[in-house]
Amino acid sequence: DIQMTQSPSSLSASVGDRVTITCRASQSINNYLNWYQQTPGKAPKLLVYAASSLQSGVPSRFSGSGSGTDFTLTISSLQPEDFATYYCQQSYSIPYTFGQGTKLEI
Amino acid sequence: QVQLVESGGGEVQPGRSLRLSCAASGFIFSSYAMHWVRQAPGKGLEWVAVISYDGSNKYYADSVKGRFTISRDNSKNTLYLQMNSLRTEDTAVYYCARDRRAVASGAFDIWGQGTMVTVSS
Numbered sequence: 001d002i003q004m005t006q007s008p009s010s011l012s013a014s015v016g017d018r019v020t021i022t023c024r025a026s027q028s029i030n031n032y033l034n035w036y037q038q039t040p041g042k043a044p045k046l047l048v049y050a051a052s053s054l055q056s057g058v059p060s061r062f063s064g065s066g067s068g069t070d071f072t073l074t075i076s077s078l079q080p081e082d083f084a085t086y087y088c089q090q091s092y093s094i095p096y097t098f099g100q101g102t103k104l105e106i
Numbered sequence: 107q108v109q110l111v112e113s114g115g116g117e118v119q120p121g122r123s124l125r126l127s128c129a130a131s132g133f134i135f136s137s138y139a140m141h142w143v144r145q146a147p148g149k150g151l152e153w154v155a156v157i158s159y160d161g162s163n164k165y166y167a168d169s170v171k172g173r174f175t176i177s178r179d180n181s182k183n184t185l186y187l188q189m190n191s192l193r194t195e196d197t198a199v200y201y202c203a204r205d206r207r208a209v210a211s212g213a214f215d216i217w218g219q220g221t222m223v224t225v226s227s
Contacts (some may be wrong), residue, residue, distance in 0.1 A: 001168075034149075043201055043217035044143075055215060075215065079223045087151055091212025094155040094160045 002026050005097035011102055013104060015017050017078045018055065021102045023071045023088035032092035035073045038101075039084045047086075080103075108132035108203050108216055115221030122192055128185040128218055134219030136180040139205035141214055142187050144198035144223075154200070155187065159208035166207070170196075192225045199223075 003026035013019050022032065032050035036044040046055045048064035051071055061076040075082055083106055088099040108117040135173070142154040155166045155176040164176050175188040185202050199222050203214035 032212065036214075038151075043215070043220055044211060045217070046215045049206065049211075049213040049215075068156070089153075089212075094156070094165045094210075094212075096156075096212045098151040098153070101150045 001094060001095055002097055004088055004090055005096050006086075006088055006102050008102060009100065010103040010105060012106065013078055014106065015080060016077050019044055019075045019078055019104065021073045021088075023073070023099050025069045025092075026052075028068045029090045029092035031038055031065070031067045031077075033066065033071045034077055034089045035090055036089065037060075037082075037084045037089045038087065038096040044077060044087065049091075075077075109219035110187045110204065110216055112200065112202055112218040112221040115200065115223045117183040117226060118192055119227055120192060120225055121134075123188070123190045124192060124223060126156055126187040126189065126200055126202075126221060127221070128187075128203070130185065132182045133204075134218075135178075135183040137208055139208060139210040140176075140178060141205060141224075142174075142176060142185075143201045143203055143209075143214065143217075146195075146200070146218075148196045148207045151196075156205070156210045156212075157185070157223070158210065163209075165210075192223075194225050197223060197225050 033051045035048040040045040135193045173191045177186045199220040201220045202218045204216040206213045
C-alpha cells in the first residue's frame with residue numbers, strides 16, 4: 001500500500017496568513033493526489049484533484065502543486081471558514097490511502 | 107440538488123451483520139463509480155470499497171475484504187454496503203462518496219452526511 005505522510009500534523013495561523021501543508025507519498029504517484037477539507041461533524045469536501053486542479057466552487061485562494069512524491073496545498077489568505085482539518089489522498093492505486101490529516105487552528 | 111443520504115447505521119454486537127444504504131439524487135447515478143469511506147471516532151479517513159458505474163468491478167480494502175460487500179441498484183439510485191462478521195474496529199462513521207468518473211478515478215467529489223456504526227458487546 002502507498003503511505004501518505006502529511007506535515008505538519010497541526011498548525012496555528014491567523015486570518016489573512018498564507019499557509020502551506022505538505023504531503024509526501026511513499027512512492028511516486030505522478031499527479032494522482034487529491035486534497036480534502038473537513039470541519040467538525042461534517043463530511044469531507046474535495047478541494048483539489050489531480051494535484052493542482054481546483055474543484056468547481058472552491059475559492060481561488062486554495063491551490064495545489066507537486067508531482068511524483070511531494071505535494072503541497074496552499075491557502076493564500078486564510079479566512080475564518082478555512083479553520084479545519086485537511087487530508088491528502090492518493091488515487092494512483094487501490095487501496096486509496098489518506099494522509100493522517102493536518103489540523104489548522106487559530 | 108446533488109445529494110447522497112446514508113442510512114442503516116446503528117449499534118450491533120461483534121460477529122453480527124448490518125447493511126448500509128446510500129440514496130442518491132440530483133444526478134445520473136448510473137454514470138458514476140461510488141465508494142464507501144469510513145472514519146473511526148477521532149481518527150482519519152479510511153477508504154473501504156469502490157464499485158464501478160455498472161457494478162461490474164468492485165475493490166476492497168484488505169481490512170474488510172471477505173467480510174463486506176459493496177453493491178448498487180441503478181434502478182433505485184441506491185448504493186449498499188453489506189457488512190458481515192463485524193468487529194469492534196469497524197466502529198466508525200461510514201460515508202458514501204461519488205467518484206468524479208464512471209470508472210473509478212479515486213477522487214470523491216460528493217459525500218453523504220455519514221451514518222454511525224458502533225460495534226460493541
